[in-house]
Amino acid sequence: MRIERVAIIGLGLLGGSIGLALRERAPGIVTTGFDANPQVRARAGERGLVSAIAQTPAEAVREADLVVLCVPVGAMRDAAEAIAAALPESAIVSDVGSSKQSVARALAEVLPGRCVIPAHPVAGTEESGPDAGFATLFVGRWCILTPPEDTDPEALEALSNFWAGLGAKVEVMDAAHHDLVLAVTSHIPHLIAFTIVGTASDLEEVTRSEVIKYSAGGFRDFTRIAASDPVMWRDVFLSNREAVLEMLGRFTEDLTALQRAIRSGDGETLHDLFARTRAIRRQVIEEGQETARPDFGREH
Numbered sequence: 518m519r520i521e522r523v524a525i526i527g528l529g530l531l532g533g534s535i536g537l538a539l540r541e542r543a544p545g546i547v548t549t550g551f552d553a554n555p556q557v558r559a560r561a562g563e564r565g566l567v568s569a570i571a572q573t574p575a576e577a578v579r580e581a582d583l584v585v586l587c588v589p590v591g592a593m594r595d596a597a598e599a600i601a602a603a604l605p606e607s608a609i610v611s612d613v614g615s616s617k618q619s620v621a622r623a624l625a626e627v628l629p630g631r632c633v634i635p636a637h638p639v640a641g642t643e644e645s646g647p648d649a650g651f652a653t654l655f656v657g658r659w660c661i662l663t664p665p666e667d668t669d670p671e672a673l674e675a676l677s678n679f680w681a682g683l684g685a686k687v688e689v690m691d692a693a694h695h696d697l698v699l700a701v702t703s704h705i706p707h708l709i710a711f712t713i714v715g716t717a718s719d720l721e722e723v724t725r726s727e728v729i730k731y732s733a734g735g736f737r738d739f740t741r742i743a744a745s746d747p748v749m750w751r752d753v754f755l756s757n758r759e760a761v762l763e764m765l766g767r768f769t770e771d772l773t774a775l776q777r778a779i780r781s782g783d784g785e786t787l788h789d790l791f792a793r794t795r796a797i798r799r800q801v802i803e804e805g806q807e808t809a810r811p812d813f814g815r816e817h
Contacts (some may be wrong), residue, residue: 518675521546521607524581526574526596529746530641531559531613532587533650536566538683548549551577552618552647560647580769583679585636586612586624591752593620604631609672611636615699616757617663617692625665632672635692637699638685646650650758656684657805663692700760702773705768708761709752710742782810 521543523539525532528550539546550567551574562570571577578584578600586596593612604610610633614620617635624633640658642649660680664673677687690698717736754761778786 518582518669518671520582520675520679522547522580522582523679524571524578524584524600525550525567525587526552526577526584526600527587528557528566528647528650529587530645531638531654532563532585533561533566533647534640534652534654535585535587535613535650535683536561537564537650537652538597538655540565542684543682549577549581557647560725564650565649566647566650574599578608579603579605581605581608582613583609583676585607586610586614588612588799589746589749589752590614590620591748592617594623594627597624600686601628604628606631608632609634609676611676613638614756615703615753616760617661617695619691619756621663621665632669634662634664634668634673634676636663636676637695639678640685640698641745643741645746645749653684655680658685659688660685661695663690663695696757696760697763700757700764704753704757704761705744705764707742708754708765709768710739711750713739714743737784 523535523546525536525548528536528551532550532552536548536550539548547569548567549569549571550558550561551571552561558570558572561567574596581604584600584604586593588596593614597610600610608631610624610628610631612620612635614635615637617637621635622632624635627705637659638655638658640654640660642654662673662676662680673689675690680687701729713736775787775790
C-alpha cells in the first residue's frame with residue numbers, strides 16, 4: 518500500500534507542519550488541505566502548506582490515500598461526518614489528537630467499515646495557527662499509533678512509514694494505555710501550568726505586574742505551557758477525563774505528602790524526592806527528548 522496523495526483537514530500548527538514536512542522530505546506526495554476558517558485557508562495558501570487548498574472538506578479528500586484530521590479532539594466527529602460521503606473506499610483515516618479512545622470511538626461510529634488508525638505525534642509548541650508550523654517539528658519525536666485490533670497490517674505499515682518519513686519515531690500502543698501515559702506526561706503537566714499561572718495572577722497580595730516583572734525561570738516556563746491553544750486543551754481534558762482524573766488523584770495524594778513533609782520539617786523526604794526527579798530529567802535528555810543545554814538553550 519502506497520501513500521501518494523494526502524489530505525490534511527485543519528491547517529494549524531500540526532496540519533501545517535505535516536504539509537511543510539511532506540514538501541521538504543517527500544516532494545512526490547501530492548497534498549490537499551482544508552480549514553474551516555477562510556482566513557486560515559488563505560494564509561495556508563500563501564505559505565504553501567499544501568499543494569492545493571480545497572474549499573470544502575469533501576473536495577480535499579476526494580482522491581486521498583491518507584486523510585489526517587488535524588482538528589481539536591472535540592471536533593473529530595464533525596470533521597469525519599464532513600468527509601464521509603466523499604472518502605475513497607481505500608483511504609486510511611488518521612488524526613493527530615492527544616487523546617485516543619474518544620477519537621477512535623467517534624471515527625468508528627461515523628466511518629464504519631473504513632480503515633481508521635488513530636495517531637498522536639507527541640510534538641508541538643505553545644503556538645497555533647497557519648504561521649506556527651515548521652517542517653522539522655516531528656524530527657526525533659515519537660508518533661504513537663493506536664490501531665484497532667482488526668486493522669489491515671499493510672495499512673498500519675504504510676502509516677508507520679509515513680510518520681517515519683517525516684522524521685518521527687513510531688510506536689504502536691493500545692488506545693487506553695496511551696491515554697493513561699499521556700495523562701501523566703502531558704495532560705496533568707498542562708493542567709498544573711494552567712492552574713499555577715491562574716493562581717499567581719489572582720493573588721491579592723501581589724499585583725499582576727509584579728508577577729510578570731519578577732518571573733523567575735520556573736514561573737516563566739509554566740507560562741509557556743499555559744499559553745497553549747485553549748480550545749485544544751479544553752477538548753483534551755473533556756475527552757480524556759477518566760485517565761486525567763485518575764492521575765490527578767495520584768498527584769493530589771503526592772502533593773499532600775509533600776505538604777506534610779514541609780510542615781513537619783522532613784528534609785530527608787524532600788531531598789529523596791528531588792534527587793529522584795532530577796534523575797528523571799537526565800533520562801529525558803538521554804532519550805533525546807530535550808537538550809542538556811542550560812535554560813533550554815535560550816540565548817541571553
